[in-house]
Amino acid sequence: MKAVEILVVMLLSFDVLGAEDLIKPIPESIEVDISKVRLGKKLFFDPILSRDGTISCSTCHDLQEGGDDNLKFSFGIKGQEGNxxxxxxxxxxxxxxxxxxxxxxxxxEQAIGPIENPLEMGHSLQGAVQALKKSRGYSKEFEEVYSDGLTQENIVDAIAEFEKALITPNAPFDRYLKGEEEAVNSQVKKGYQLFLSKGCIICHHGVNVGGNFYNKFGVFQDANSSNLGRYNVTKREEDKYLFKVPSLRNIAKTSPYMHDGRSKTLKKAVLLMSQYQLGREIKPEEIDLIVIFLESLSGLIPGIAK
Ligand code: HEC
Ligand code: HEC
Structure with missing residues (x-):
């Protein structure tokens, strides 16, 4: 048995019902520098960051919806499809x-990625600095916020500060965790118990109900991934098909699911998880309840995103 399988089996034999505090509510607010946030927001919505001026961060991360684009793969400059x-x-x-x-x-570090990815914004950070220098008052705005003005470093700093403000507190399930017994109905509570007892919590926990470590996609059954995951970075055999366990926050709004968008519905995604990650059968009515629980993880879109 591989190390990751042993981990899952070990954790499954624990009484996971004792792990109820493993999902943490999103804090109501987070400390940010509001002048950086405002500048970062402008950059996030401005297609000037792409080489041909057609694609902004918000093209693929729609903040009025789930913060993604609801596509299997996104389209970057010149209609190119990602993977x-x-x-x-x-x-x-x-x-x-x-x-x-x-x-x-x-x-x-992340924000540099899409700007320089040839399939996404196809620019260079240096090119973005040049474009911003030629445009509507950006130089002045940067100078107001940063002592060294418009630089590559400050572009990504401002964007990252805006993203820090993109948190969605007070989902019904968080309100329940914070003591509001009536914030969710009995089906949500049953779905949550199943989420614990079936073992989903082993990988999906913490503030983001995920996002804490890597795990193999396809622990008990080959998931037929074409992408090698973490291996792309480390080139270590044991990292093949390892992916960051995704967050399940606002998951009802971010179809399709999985790194390759293979499942359109949450029901299908949960079914795949039971087969690939847990190696156990979950009854259709139990899957329905888990989905109802997952739907209670949708929080409020913050004012700054509007
Ligand atoms: C053409 C579509 C596209 C554009 C434009 C784009 N993104 Fe993304 N974004 C993606 C895709 C696809 C991924 C996943 C890539 C991967 O994991 O290899 C991603 C990943 C991310 C992540 C990581 C989230 C996580 O959970 O790991 C963040 C944060 C992010 N993008 C922010 C931005 C910002 C900021 C910009 C603008 C500077 C931007 N994106 C522009 C498509 C896009
Ligand atoms: C052993 C770790 C593990 C367990 C247990 C696990 N998951 Fe996952 N989950 C993952 C990983 C890794 C992915 C990313 C798969 C990929 O590469 O696309 C994922 C993806 C998902 C997704 C899709 C997220 C997205 O944004 O596309 C959902 C929904 C999900 N899991 C729900 C569940 C539920 C419900 C359970 C319990 C029935 C569960 N998971 C059990 C590790 C796990």
Whole structure:
């Protein structure tokens, strides 16, 4: 048995019902520098960051919806299709690393990725600085916020600060965790008990109900992934098909699911999890209850995103 399978079997034999505090509510607010947030917001919505001026961060991360684009794969400049599903930007500040394979250590490092990805915005950070210098008052705005003005470093710093503010507190389930007994109905509570007893909690826990470590996609059954996951970064055999366990926050709003967008519905996603990650059968009516629980993880879109 591989190490990860042993871990799952070991954890499954624990009384996971004792682990109820393993999902933590999202804090109501987070400390941010509001002038950086405002500048970062402007950049997030501005297609000027792409080489041909057609694609902004918000093209693929729609903040009025789930913070993703509801596509299997996203489209970048010149109509080019990507090869991995766009996750939500909401609550990404709580993930231990960024990207499915964890190749960025934080939001600042992450923001360079799409700007320089030829399939996404196809620019260079240096090119973005040049474009911003030529445009509507950006130089002045940067100078007001940063002592060294408009630089590559400050572009990603401002974007990352805006993303820190993109948190969605007060989901019904969080209100329940905080003591509001009536915030969720009995079906949600049953679904949550199943989420614990079936073992989903082993991988999906913490503030983000995920986002804390890597796990193999396909522990008990080959998941036929074409993407090698963490292996792309480390080139270590044991890292093949390891992905960052995704957050389940606002999951009802971010179909399709999995790194390759293979499941359109949450029902299907939960079914795949029971087969690939848990190696156990979960009855259809139990899956329905787990889905109802997952739907209670949708929080409030913050004012700053509107
Ligand atoms: C063309 C579509 C596209 C554009 C434009 C785009 N993204 Fe993304 N974003 C993606 C995809 C696809 C991924 C997943 C890539 C991966 O994991 O390899 C992603 C991942 C992320 C993540 C990591 C989330 C996580 O849970 O790991 C963050 C944060 C993010 N993008 C923010 C941004 C910001 C900020 C911008 C603008 C500078 C941006 N994105 C532009 C498609 C896009
Ligand atoms: C052993 C760890 C593990 C367990 C147990 C587990 N998951 Fe997952 N889950 C993952 C990983 C890893 C992924 C990412 C798969 C991929 O590569 O696309 C994932 C993906 C998901 C997704 C899709 C998320 C998205 O944004 O696309 C959902 C929904 C989900 N899991 C729900 C559950 C539920 C419900 C259970 C219990 C029935 C469960 N998981 C059990 C590790 C686990």
């Amino acid at each position: 991995i599903n766009a996750p939500t930007v909401y609550n990404s500040v709580f993930n231990f690393r960024q990207f499915w394979d964890g190749r960025a250590k934080d939001l600042k």
